Amino acid sequence: MLVIDDNGNENRLTIEWDGTVREHGTDDYPHKREDRTFEQQVVMTQVEERAKVAAQREFPQEDILETEWMPEGVQRGVEALQTLDVERFAEDFERCYDMVTHPERFPGVTRKTAQIVWQPFYIDASNTVNAVPEPVIQYKERGEVKTTDPESAMRGYGGDKLTISLPPMVFDEGDYEFPDGFQVFCIEHMYAQLRDIYEHIGETLPEGFPDIDDDFPGRPLTCVHREYYENF
Incomplete structure (x- = not known):
């Protein structure tokens, strides 16, 4: 799944049926959480949560998000x-x-x-x-x-x-x-x-x-x- 964040960067994600984010690919932010600023982490989390919402909408029969x-x-x-x-x-x-x-x-x-x-x-x-x-x-x-x-x-x-x-x-x-x-x-x-x-x-x-x-x-x-x- 491709998500464009508020900074215009591409994020490619794979969401499991239980809502787990298996992959979040981007080269625009540090790969390790401890290396990110708080603001960068907020953007990364928003992208992942937006992807879960989109996945749940596409597959309403699955329990991806509460x-x-x-x-x-x-x-x-x-x-x-x-x-x-x-x-x-x-x-x-x-x-x-x-x-x-x-x-x-x-x-x-x-x-x-x-x-x-x-x-x-x-x-x-x-x-x-x-x-x-x-x-x-x-x-x-x-x-x-x-x-x-x-x-x-x-x-x-x-x-x-x-x-x-x-x-x-x-x-x-x-x-x-x-x-x-x-x-x-x-x-x-x-x-x-x-x-x-x-x-x-x-x-x-x-x-x-x-x-x-x-x-x-x-x-x-x-x-x-x-x-x-x-x-x-």
Whole structure:
């Protein structure tokens, strides 16, 4: 697969069916990661992620990229939240709201140690929410990263997974009140995730994209953050 990066350089890539980048050929950047500048590494990563998106689009029956990293997948999540009845939303997402607004109410967590709330939800082929597992709080304890339910990620549900990922927040009185206001907030959050994914693959936002503030919380980390590379 040939990808032209933002600097006009050619990159030739081979992507495995599981999303592994087997080859990334270019003579325009150092071949070893430790020899690249951070800016060069961002370009290289954007190219690889863009190639994965293109491969998934070409071969939709394969599991090359997770739904929540595909622009079309996140857009399906937006649609699912938009069409979710507010009473059902209140029932399924109340615990997420409590964790975001009052993380200190949960065992072992304080507002100071809470880092992010992970709320997965699953959608079916008709873009309808069909499962909302228990959310978890990621927090730090004596320098160690923990979650309130370490086994939650191991539970399986049918459909395609998306995740609301929000830091602890304090909403101004009257802003995003639960449930309908928080439902709007989660929809805007998914749009912010889309904004960040386009940045992650080095592409501009499509025409007509909603106006989402740059500081509106979306994905916690993408390839433009130095912390993104700490686990590689």
